[in-house]
Amino acid sequence: MFQKKVLILTSTASFLAQFNHRNIEILQNMNYEVHVAANFTHYGTLSGKSNQKFIDWLYKKGVVVHDVSIRRGLGNLLDNLNALLKINKLMKQEQFSFVHVHTPIASVLGRVMAFKNRVPVIYTAHGFHFSKTSAKVNWLIFPIEWSLSYITQQLIVINQEDYLFARRHLHAKSIDYQAGVGINFNLVKTTTLAEHIEANKALRDKFNLPDDVRIIVSVGELSARKNHRIVIESLKKIERTDVHYVIAGKGHLLSYLKSLAGELDIESQVHFINYTTAIRRLNLAADVAILPSLREGLSRAGLEAIRDGAYLLGSDIRGIKDYIVNDNVGKTFDPHDSEALAKLLIQTIDEPRHKLNQQSIDNLMIFDRKNIDRQMRAVYKKIGIENAN
Structure with a gap:
């Protein structure tokens, strides 16, 4: 039986572990085969024990795991180039219904490859690097974000300042505000x-x-x-x-x-x-x-x-x-x-x-997780319907 597939892409396993448990379960309850791609080798702020525990949880849940060499910041250029090629190969092979990207570098690589392979993309921006109080050098990132917004089907921002900025200056097809990732x-x-x-x-x-x-x-x-x-x-x-x-x-x-x-x-x-x-x-x-x-x-x-x-x-x-x-x-x-x-x-x-x-x-x-989960289900349902159409 054909099953719809979706990819969640982040830079590090630690970010995936902290913010995407419930998104994975929401997608599985909507009958998607969930794939995750992140750097599980340089896994970020988790301990080694916690990283392995998360990997075990993913396999227990039946999630398809892809270790990609994304590095935070500019990182290692060769690593990020290899990650770009692997993401491209993944999208060609798996024919995802849509991709959900997080974190700056992963969002750039993922959106570029999603556009190349004609895959709808959701981007959750966990705080733009540029803001009213950020250093001026951070605003060098803005032209990249502005350009990529044209190929972003759904942008989700998690604070009011970013939401107002995105509504005024970015060009994603849909822009929504969610109050964070949700806690109990x-x-x-x-x-x-x-x-x-x-x-x-x-x-x-x-x-x-x-x-x-x-x-x-x-x-x-x-x-x-x-x-x-x-x-x-x-x-x-x-x-x-x-x-x-x-x-x-x-x-x-x-x-x-x-x-x-x-x-x-x-x-x-x-x-x-x-x-x-x-x-x-x-x-x-x-x-x-x-x-x-x-x-x-x-x-x-x-x-x-x-x-x-x-x-x-x-x-x-x-x-x-x-x-x-x-x-x-x-x-x-x-x-x-x-x-x-x-x-x-x-x-x-x-x-x-x-x-x-x-x-x-x-x-x-x-900020309660039930409220955030309800909003996230609605986003996934909407993009699924748009993709089907």
Whole structure:
């Protein structure tokens, strides 16, 4: 029996693992044979164990896996050229009904080959590299995005700033807004003070910290974009030895961040967890969560911190201020200003945990995964019908 086929294409396996579990299941429930293509060798921010666990899950679900040599950024030109040829071969062989691309390099390679092979394409832009607050050099990417928009059947953007920009300046056949990739926001209603106390104690025990310390948590890879540096500098400015900063993530700036804490003489107050899947436990332990990024699409880490009951201090940028809807949820700050963040820390670090009011919860339910899945099913159904016609 003939079965329709669809390809999901991303640069790294880690991105595929974080954002596409439910899309795969939605497509399979719509009777598509799902193929995924990503770099499973240089797999990104996952641990090796988590990468293998995800591969096992894909095979268990009957997903067809293709390892392609896409490299982030400009990466290795030869690797990306080989990936382009493999994607082209895949599209010729498999005759996909449509392709869903994510991440900048994968979206370029995938859309070019989809156009060549006359395959409809959906592109989810997880935050354009160019924005009101991005560096001017990032705008060099805009002409590429503008050109490729002419061959994009469906563009999905995940924050309001990108949506308004796309409507004004890009030319995809359809442009839709979705509030991120969706998380289980209903968990906000079940979070208890007892859970916070228990998780906080477990984290203090892990690092042998006294009972009376206050804990700041950040989740995100150790990169310049995630900007953990500004939090370390702010921690020095508040001059409180009872406040500790826990960072969950892996990345090339680990040595630099450790050295910075040492130079500021607060190395005993800064702790690194590396990659972890126990994000909810970490957020439950936090007295305050900080998301200091310089650029985001729509950060899942901040939403999960709010959902898990942590008060969020987040950068005043698109993709974060979208969900810091009022002071009940959190506050925003200039991610370049350590003094401003230090002042917010002084104001909030000793505040007891509180539940979100109903108005805040109602405003934030747009980010719930059931809402996102409903929108995604509609997109897949629409492009399937258009392709059939």
